[in-house]
Amino acid sequence: MARAATTTDAFNAVAEPRRRQILDLLRAGERPVNELVELLDLAQPQVSKHLRVLREVDLVHVRDEGRQRLYRLNPGPLRPIHDWLRAYEQLWNERFDLMDDVLDDLGKAESDDDGDD
Template sequence: MARATTTSDTFNAVAEPRRREILSYLAGAERPVGEIVAALGLPQPSISKHLRVLHDVGLVRMRCQGRRKLYRTNAEAIRPLHEWAGTFERYWQHQLLRVKELAEATVRQSSADFNSPDFNPSDPKERR
């Protein structure tokens, strides 16, 4: 089966790292093309091409303000991507819980070391 073109498929559109970078940048606020160019350091024609693809698949919306084109993310179109990625949450959720447990254990140990009667703050080995 042939792969869908990036201009008609949301998942293929976001497979391009620069487009994900643009979406992340637009997540904060609506922005004009020139600001996106300056922030991401890409040539204007490249940004415009990526924005066109994102717009064609519905991930961004565009409005004109005089001669400027302002872009913003379309949360409704991004939701299916989020929901799909969420089906894999179980694979990384246990890792996040493990990191949390290790961090909490480290804090408890540091606190116990600091409160120990043997703790000597003037000892260079005790300084952390």
């Protein structure tokens, strides 16, 4: 099956680690592209390519201020990802609870072993 284009939805767009890094940087607020280039240690054309994909799925908005283009996060399109992951949260919590039980049992067994000396 062919992979969906990265510009079809937020799921595909955030599958790329560099785009997630850009979103993380934009959580702190609006940033110019040259600052993103510096923080990511990537060439400007690469950052611009990632920003284009993020714009196409509406995850970032851009505005011109003089000669600069300022990018800001638009978190709305992330909601379907959040909702999808929420279904797995209960599973993760149950597994962590089981792991806590095992660790507690191991700790008790170790304490019992230490008391036998």
